[in-house]
Amino acid sequence: xxxxxxxxxxxxxxxxxxxxxxxxxxxxxxxxxxxxxxxxxxxxxxxxxxxxxxxxxxxxxxxxxxxxxxxxxxxxxxxxxxxxxxxxxxxxxxxxxxxxxxxxxxxxxxxxxxxxxxxxxxxxxxxxxxxxxxxxxxxxxxxxxxxxxxxxxxxxxxxxxxxxxxxxxxxxxxxxxxxxxxxxxxxxxxxxxxxxxxxxxxxxxxxxxxxxxxxxxxxxxxxxxxxxxxxxxxxxxxxxxxxxxxxxxxxxxxxxxxxxxxxxxxxxxxxxxxxxxxxxxxxxxxxxxxxxxxxxxxxxxxxxxxxxxxxxxxxxxxxxxxxxxxxxxxxxxxxxxxxxxxxxxxxxxxxxxxxxxxxxxxxxxxxxxxxxxxxxxxxxxxxxxxxxxxxxxxxxxxxxxxxxxxxxxxxxxxxxxxxxxxxxxxxxxxxxxxxxxxxxxxxxxxxxxxxxxxxxxxxxxxxxxxxxxxxxxxxxxxxxxxxxxxxxxxxxxxxxxxxxxxxxxxxxxxxxxxxxxxxxxxxxxxxxxxxxxxxxxxxxxxxxxxxxxxxxxxxxxxxxxxxxxxxxxxxxxxxxxxxxxxxxxxxxxxxxxxxxxxxxxxxxxxxxxxxxxxxxxxxxxxxxxxxxxxxxxxxxxxxxxxxxxxxxxxxxxxxxxxxxxxxxxxxxxxxxxxxxxxxxxxxxxxxxxxxxxxxxxxxxx
Amino acid sequence: xxxxxxxxxxxxxxxxxxxxxxxxxxxxxxxxxxxxxxxxxxxxxxxxxxxxxxxxxxxxxxxxxxxxxxxxxxxxxxxxxxxxxxxxxxxxxxxxxxxxxxxxxxxxxxxxxxxxxxxxxxxxxxxxx
Numbered sequence: 001x002x003x004x005x006x007x008x009x010x011x012x013x014x015x016x017x018x019x020x021x022x023x024x025x026x027x028x029x030x031x032x033x034x035x036x037x038x039x040x041x042x043x044x045x046x047x048x049x050x051x052x053x054x055x056x057x058x059x060x061x062x063x064x065x066x067x068x069x070x071x072x073x074x075x076x077x078x079x080x081x082x083x084x085x086x087x088x089x090x091x092x093x094x095x096x097x098x099x100x101x102x103x104x105x106x107x108x109x110x111x112x113x114x115x116x117x118x119x120x121x122x123x124x125x126x127x128x129x130x131x132x133x134x135x136x137x138x139x140x141x142x143x144x145x146x147x148x149x150x151x152x153x154x155x156x157x158x159x160x161x162x163x164x165x166x167x168x169x170x171x172x173x174x175x176x177x178x179x180x181x182x183x184x185x186x187x188x189x190x191x192x193x194x195x196x197x198x199x200x201x202x203x204x205x206x207x208x209x210x211x212x213x214x215x216x217x218x219x220x221x222x223x224x225x226x227x228x229x230x231x232x233x234x235x236x237x238x239x240x241x242x243x244x245x246x247x248x249x250x251x252x253x254x255x256x257x258x259x260x261x262x263x264x265x266x267x268x269x270x271x272x273x274x275x276x277x278x279x280x281x282x283x284x285x286x287x288x289x290x291x292x293x294x295x296x297x298x299x300x301x302x303x304x305x306x307x308x309x310x311x312x313x314x315x316x317x318x319x320x321x322x323x324x325x326x327x328x329x330x331x332x333x334x335x336x337x338x339x340x341x342x343x344x345x346x347x348x349x350x351x352x353x354x355x356x357x358x359x360x361x362x363x364x365x366x367x368x369x370x371x372x373x374x375x376x377x378x379x380x381x382x383x384x385x386x387x388x389x390x391x392x393x394x395x396x397x398x399x400x401x402x403x404x405x406x407x408x409x410x411x412x413x414x415x416x417x418x419x420x421x422x423x424x425x426x427x428x429x430x431x432x433x434x435x436x437x438x439x440x441x442x443x444x445x446x447x448x449x450x451x452x453x454x455x456x457x458x459x460x461x462x463x464x465x466x467x468x469x470x471x472x473x474x475x476x477x478x479x480x481x482x483x484x485x486x487x488x489x490x491x492x493x494x495x496x497x498x499x500x501x502x503x504x505x506x507x508x509x510x511x512x513x514x515x516x517x518x519x520x521x522x523x524x525x526x527x528x529x530x531x532x533x534x535x536x537x538x539x540x541x542x543x544x545x546x547x548x549x550x551x552x553x554x555x556x557x558x559x560x561x562x563x564x565x566x567x568x569x570x571x572x573x574x575x576x577x578x579x580x581x582x583x584x585x586x587x588x589x590x591x592x593x594x595x596x597x598x599x600x601x602x603x604x605x606x607x608x609x610x611x612x613x614x615x616x617x618x619x620x621x622x623x624x625x626x627x628x629x630x631x632x633x634x635x636x637x638x639x640x641x642x643x644x645x646x647x648x649x650x651x652x653x654x655x656x657x658x659x660x661x662x663x664x665x666x667x668x669x670x671x672x673x674x675x676x677x678x679x680x681x682x683x684x685x686x687x688x689x690x691x692x693x694x695x696x697x698x699x700x701x
Numbered sequence: 702x703x704x705x706x707x708x709x710x711x712x713x714x715x716x717x718x719x720x721x722x723x724x725x726x727x728x729x730x731x732x733x734x735x736x737x738x739x740x741x742x743x744x745x746x747x748x749x750x751x752x753x754x755x756x757x758x759x760x761x762x763x764x765x766x767x768x769x770x771x772x773x774x775x776x777x778x779x780x781x782x783x784x785x786x787x788x789x790x791x792x793x794x795x796x797x798x799x800x801x802x803x804x805x806x807x808x809x810x811x812x813x814x815x816x817x818x819x820x821x822x823x824x825x826x827x828x829x830x
């Protein structure tokens with residue numbers, strides 16, 4: 001009786017959340033007009049009611065998963081008695097209705113933060129954006145009410161649930177799906193803000209200031225979700241790779257690529273007043289492609305590692321995507337006069353041109369990825385046969401577009417908005433190029449053969465030298481008498497700029513990891529007897545023993561390997577196979593030895609009674625740089641969003657920055673001398689600091 | 702040439718290069734994607750072509766070698782069946798009665814020689830009603 005009561009309570013709350021969200025969306029739109037601002041409070045109250053009710057729904061389902069209440073059909077489908085509680089909770093986002101519920105709840109949470117967290121009262125722009133958020137929120141709840149009810153009752157209550165697939169019982173699966181859904185939900189907000197700005201015609205700087213932090217947050221979260229998915233695939237799927245250009249992987253990558261381009265064109269709009277239509281189109285496209293990803297996973301239209309599912313819900317998201325695209329085109333046309341550029345591109349070697357070039361590259365990669373993902377449907381429509389393309393299709397395109405993005409990113413720190421580089425900056429550019437050339441020659445001498453690898457090494461060295469010299473120049477020209485104080489103030493006053501550089505550094509790490517692992521990976525299949533040693537890739541691999549273990553929920557067969565590596569300290573790896581009793585499924589548990597120059601990755605395929613095992617040995621160069629690069633990118637975004645601390649001390653007065661290339665060069669030489677001999681040049685007397693706003697030195701906002 | 706024109710020219714160059722490389726990639730990796738029934742209805746058209754076939758692993762047909770490097774099964778469509786012999790990594794959750802996709806080619810013997818088998822996602826986004 002208790003279980004049925006809770007079920008009914010959950011169903012009532014879900015229905016109530018749907019009605020309240022629809023009402024909130026409607027009155028929020030009505031309240032956009034300043035003459036009808038009285039409606040705004042009704043929109044606010046009803047949104048809070050809807051959010052609270054949906055929170056009850058999610059708590060009911062989580063409680064049911066924790067208590068293994070198989071009266072809930074969802075719990076019976078994805079849970080089992082022996083499932084640990086943390087995987088029981090993770091079952092919330094494994095299925096159709098649970099994942100929709102989580103996505104809707106995330107969107108509701110972010111909408112509440114959007115509405116309440118800013119100190120300004122709601123104006124027409126914010127109210128309109130809030131109405132759009134509520135409309136999308138209502139759409140998600142509607143899909144649950146009409147097509148995928150998380151509160152559905154089991155027809156016959158089973159004694160034991162079907163359980164969670166063993167592939168999903170992995171730590172990465174505890175956080176990868178919720179982070180991806182949070183990313184999709186977060187991209188709704190910049191979309192809502194910019195759409196509200198288009199509807200209202202208020203395309204001044206205010207919408208950029210509101211949208212930018214949300215865009216950074218959404219980009220960071222979605223990027224972290226994609227990275228976690230790759231990490232799960234690498235460790236759990238056991239094929240030695242991390243990205244297979246699977247349609248569902250592509251579905252989450254495409255909005256991230258478009259979102260990256262959007263953030264840079266947003267910056268260009270803010271600094272130079274150009275690429276406005278591109279920015280608007282990218283905002284709409286990014287959010288639309290989040291729905292495209294959902295369509296891919298839930299329509300069953302594609303063959304994919306993920307998507308053997310068939311549901312009408314997928315088509316609803318496709319319809320939403322089409323509506324968004326048409327509405328976006330209409331609004332851009334409607335506001336074309338206000339979206340005209342404020343300036344022209346006057347210099348080729350400028351930051352805005354680099355942004356434009358990288359936007360073209362990211363857009364091309366996103367379009368090609370989308371076309372490859374849709375190749376089955378498109379080919380069926382055009383030639384009458386379903387044709388699918390493989391990883392080489394995507395990899396061939398990734399090379400030129402990736403190199404172009406890398407190059408543009410590397411050049412950007414030493415270029416200016418709307419002006420040619422100064423003489424000093426030109427010297428630094430040439431210096432970076434020279435260092436890059438030496439690095440490429442060194443790489444060739446070291447044995448790197450592939451031209452892409454050599455080019456990536458050259459670009460990365462160029463970028464690092466450019467970043468460091470740009471930072472040094474900034475530090476030295478501002479506060480030549482106290483480097484640490486100068487560095488500290490530079491980091492604080494130009495936080496946006498330097499966190500951007502940190503994100504770019506992470507991107508270069510990512511590029512090194514992708515290039516190394518893609519072009520340098522080697523595989524070797526071997527059968528090995530107990531006590532036997534095989535040699536491969538400079539390593540000696542000895543099978544010590546095969547161990548079988550019985551656990552309550554699974555049987556484990558693992559191979560103990562002793563590995564010695566080019567005279568380094570030996571280590572032990574234990575790849576294994578697990579047989580999960582409830583599902584009667586085997587899972588591969590790979591063993592990985594990770595180092596800065598690469599991963600040594602071992603897959604156990606099977607063992608015989610005579611003590612022979614079948615292994616695949618994989619060498620993946622530079623893998624650790626990939627993960628480190630991704631983490632650094634996320635960290636940079638987090639730092640840029642961190643609330644700024646108030647300045648409590650008076651700072652010493654400073655000499656204003658000097659003009660002139662010869663003086664700057666003198667400073668660099670002097671300071672280099674001081675660094676080498678700390679006794680020279682003690683800090684001078686404090687002088688008055690004169691602040692000057694320069695578009696090429698954007699102030700922190 | 703103004704900077705804008707140079708940018709447009711650069712954009713055109715990169716677009717053409719990307720399109721050409723996409724064509725090269727597609728021509729080296731494309732496969733027909735068919736169901737078992739579609740394949741058998743027009744098997745001559747697909748013989749010796751790279752194909753990806755979707756179907757269900759028939760009951761009592763799955764045999765995997767002890768070293769898990771190869772196996773055989775019968776792939777079932779709506780109204781017909783096809784024998785599959787495959788080599789390469791075997792998915793952990795390959796089992797009878799599940800939906801799979803096999804990559805390979807149809808041989809003159811009528812057997813599909815597969816080099817890759819994809820299985821259903823662990824997440825089940827089935828229709829709720």
